[in-house]
Amino acid sequence: xxxxxxxxxxxxxxxxxxxxxxxxxxxxxxxxxxxxxxxxxxxxxxxxxxxxxxxxxxxxxxxxxxxxxxxxxxxxxxxxxxxxxxxxxxxxxxxxxxxxxxxxxxxxxxxxxxxxxxxxxxxxxxxxxxxxxxxxxxxxxxxxxxxxxxxxxxxxxxxxxxxxxxxxxxxxxxxxxxxxxxxxxxxxxxxxxxxxxxxxxxxxxxxxxxxxxxxxxxxxxxxxxxxxxxxxxxxxxxxxxxxxxxxxxxxxxxxxxxxxxxxxxxxxxxxxxxxxxxxxxxxxxxxxxxxxxxxxxxxxxxxxxxxxxxxxxxxxxxxxxxxxxxxxxxxxxxxxxxxxxxxxxxxxxxxxxxxxxxxxxxxxxxxxxxxxxxxxxxxxxxxxxxxxxxxxxxxxxxxxxxxxxxxxxxxxxxxxxxxxxxxxxxxxxxxxxxxxxxxxxxxxxxxxxxxxxxxxxxxxxxxxxxxxxxxxx
Numbered sequence: 189x190x191x192x193x194x195x196x197x198x199x200x201x202x203x204x205x206x207x208x209x210x211x212x213x214x215x216x217x218x219x220x221x222x223x224x225x226x227x228x229x230x231x232x233x234x235x236x237x238x239x240x241x242x243x244x245x246x247x248x249x250x251x252x253x254x255x256x257x258x259x260x261x262x263x264x265x266x267x268x269x270x271x272x273x274x275x276x277x278x279x280x281x282x283x284x285x286x287x288x289x290x291x292x293x294x295x296x297x298x299x300x301x302x303x304x305x306x307x308x309x310x311x312x313x314x315x316x317x318x319x320x321x322x323x324x325x326x327x328x329x330x331x332x333x334x335x336x337x338x339x340x341x342x343x344x345x346x347x348x349x350x351x352x353x354x355x356x357x358x359x360x361x362x363x364x365x366x367x368x369x370x371x372x373x374x375x376x377x378x379x380x381x382x383x384x385x386x387x388x389x390x391x392x393x394x395x396x397x398x399x400x401x402x403x404x405x406x407x408x409x410x411x412x413x414x415x416x417x418x419x420x421x422x423x424x425x426x427x428x429x430x431x432x433x434x435x436x437x438x439x440x441x442x443x444x445x446x447x448x449x450x451x452x453x454x455x456x457x458x459x460x461x462x463x464x465x466x467x468x469x470x471x472x473x474x475x476x477x478x479x480x481x482x483x484x485x486x487x488x489x490x491x492x493x494x495x496x497x498x499x500x501x502x503x504x505x506x507x508x509x510x511x512x513x514x515x516x517x518x519x520x521x522x523x524x525x526x527x528x529x530x531x532x533x534x535x536x537x538x539x540x541x542x543x544x545x546x547x548x549x550x551x552x553x554x555x556x557x558x559x560x561x562x563x564x565x566x567x568x569x570x571x572x573x574x575x576x577x578x579x580x581x582x583x584x585x586x587x588x589x590x591x592x593x594x595x596x597x598x599x600x601x602x603x604x605x606x607x608x609x610x611x612x613x614x615x616x617x618x619x620x621x622x623x624x625x626x627x628x629x630x631x632x633x634x635x636x637x638x639x640x641x642x643x644x645x646x647x648x649x650x651x652x653x654x655x656x657x658x659x660x661x
Contacts, residue, residue: 223259230263241268296631299345301656306344306377309384309652316380321391328391330470334365335488338468340460341479342374344381345630345658349645351382354483355390356645362389363488367468371457372398385650397456402466408456458580461542462561462587465552472550477620478543480605480628482642485619490546490599498593499555501546503600506538513603513624521582526575528567533586540592542581544600544620551591561587604629604638615641636661 239261242248248269252262309316321328328334337354341347347368355361366387370378375396382392397403460467461476468474475490477483495501508514519535564583568575576582601618604610605625615621621641627634629642639661647653648660 223263226259226263227266230260230267233264235264235268236261239264239268241265241272298653298656298658299343299630302652302658303344303374303377305652305656306380310376310380313380313384316383318383320379320383320394325391328365329367329393331365332470332472333363334391335360335363335491336365336367336468336471336474338367338369338461338464338474338476339479340369340457340476342371342378342455342457343479343630344374344378345646345653346479346628347378348381348385349642350477350479350481350483351387351390351392353645354477354487355387357483357485358390358488359486360488361387364390366390366392367395367474368392369395369397369457369460369467372396375399381652385647397460400467403456403463407466408459408463461545461580462558462584464547465549466558468549472548474547474549476545476547478622478624480623481543482621482623482645483619484616484621484641487619490595493546493593493595495546495548495551495593497551499548499552499557499591500540500588501548501593501595502540502542503544503597503602504538504540504594505602507597510603510607512606514597518585521585522576523574526571528571529575539581539585540588540594541600541602541622541624542584543602543622543624546595555591557587557591604635604641608635610635610638612637 242251242265248265251257251265257265306316339347339350341350347370351366351368354366355364358364368378368382375394375398379394382394386392464474464476473491475487490501493501505514505516516539517535518533518537518539521539522529522533522535524530524533524535561583564575564586568583598617599619600622601614601620602622602624604615604621605623605627607625615638623629623634623638623642629639643661646658646660648658
């Protein structure tokens, strides 16, 4: 665009200053052709060190008037200005991406406050500690005639939206059982929230990771290594710019690398989905939901889908046109220059989405999916995380290979945390919308026109939200 402006300026300049620039009077077309020739001459030449570049178009015009530059000097000045502005724009873009990464990785003050206040309520208010669910409803936790949803998160506000939107969108909310799994530090606050804000007639169970006896170091050795190894922690929490040559990468590739280094990828909560058959030994079929989704339609029909013996019912993400979300193949996730990846995987194989999955746990228990997942995690650790970029999805793409049944894309729409130009009509029609990406709806960097689909399920009149200054946008 700057080049076009420059040529337009040259055309105008030719009419007014042509004689002074080239020493003769000529028509503007001839001047432009001559100036093209001069531009080609200075394209690869060294910009004179003594040439002082103006900071604005106004200063350029002033310098031209005062110094009466010849055409070659003027061309060098244009080139220098363009290169300078391109560097500044590029540096600004990288800074913007870093700031966005830190904003996406941090916990908003209001959400942190909410967790602390609810934890305090758990210790001082018997109603906040009441048993969930009530004793007479405990048998429903393993009753396979009900629709069981599993949500793993340490974000209380996000969990509230997922559960509330699911229940409000259901045609038979009395058939819903929610199993919410959180970490030890959030358990009391999460329990308080759902004890004080019931979603009847649905049943809600709150479990902390520490309450699952199966989750021991012996059963999850790889994840233990990922969480404790200093080198791995530095990869996700260290300085993402130090040692990086930004001149050799594009802003888009840099954004992808930052996304790949999200601290959530070493959280056990993020890997829990691979252990569902062991954590819920009495359940046959479950729907697993990420905490950045909103449910807009009744999901009971998911239990009626014939998975044809497969384990995982998921939306494929290679059937769309956009580059960010729905045109993903294995080559988008794996490093095919690594010999093990090149040997075992097909770069053109279609990827699928985590975030809303129907899992047949009976079929899963007859496979070695978990062992395969662990095996490839170990290999990636041995390779210093050079086999793939993102956290849980790449090893799952390998582990579930041959065990995925594609479901209709209308069940699960992705990309609301990536794309500012998301089609609103498609959002309205989707059963589940997924704010995957950095721009979560509870963050300041969330897209304003997409946030209302999430905020409509937040009760901003709740005293805990008001006291933590979580206010309606």
